[in-house]
Amino acid sequence: MSEFIPDIKAFCCHYTSQQTCADNGENLQKSGFPGNVSLHRVPCTGKLQVSTLLKAFEEGADGVYVVGCPVNKCHNVKGSQRAAKRVAAVQKALGELAVEPERIRMYHLERGFHPEFVAAAQEMDKLVKALGPCPFKGEAQ
């Protein structure tokens, strides 16, 4: 049986991902950032709607995570706090549908290309691999 490679979508704000995506992401690839994690940049994670996060699951994501500024250091003051609330709302909704709420997670990271940015992706990759395919795909046992 082939290894399960999860489809993971990461929504990152402009500030936390700016340097990460420089050089066409070459440094990102060299750093060990999982290739199955797709980056979706938004001006501010506070702009992310619950429906956008749910759409990611509709489109086949096995896991979703959001990377925003540190709680009290958001460029847009409360953007990452809003994002965290919306991630929590999706976690609650997943729970209502009897799907693992940990398939979506919020990270608050400093600006710049830090090892933590890669570590977050690796952590989600490991977590979702352990969970298996998302039940919304109709492939789970």
Place this chain on the structure above:
Amino acid sequence: MIIAERKPIGEILDMIRDCDRVLLLGCRGCVTVCSAGGEREVEILASLLKLGRKKEGRPVEIVEGTLVRQCDREYIAGLAQWDGQYDAVLSMACGVGVNFIANLRPATVVFPAVNTSFFGGSATQGVWTEQCAGCGNCILHLTGGLCPVARCAKSLMNGPCGGSQNARCEINPNVDCVWQLIHDRLGRINRAEQMLQIAPIRDWQSAGHGGPRQVVRDDLIV
């Protein structure tokens, strides 16, 4: 405004279990303002229902729509634009909207997606509190503008009761005793003597205890 709250997803999925196509219908009235059933909530619930049904291995088609209001005949008539596209309407309006669809569309199956909670307002962002019970016989002029029918656990007309402790209600220490609030407010606006007026035994017919209510305005009927 009318405050509502979305029902648990499992309950909604159970309602539509026999449907292959659902018209998820929002309302731009009160439920939009209280973030329970406007366009944004329609979009979210549509996703959740599609995901839930996909998980069950029985995909469902959700048609999304929103009416200006669901409590007026002329707007309900707008449902015609989706004729033939759904097996049932799942209304995100308050109970009035669901009833109006049932009244005006005899052959349409309609389900409620929200629980209609109360008449209230937004105390702070994300928090709504009950302020009015719609009892049909307003006495706010006697109580400093604060409603004992809606905000006293016993709807007392001559409060406070013995359960008022440290300005809180005995049912919950986080709930203000509205009669304490009334007392304090009447004092502040130099109308404390109103507390001495004894309210007579109340006729609750206007509150719905005499059956469904209606308001008729002959001057508006042509």
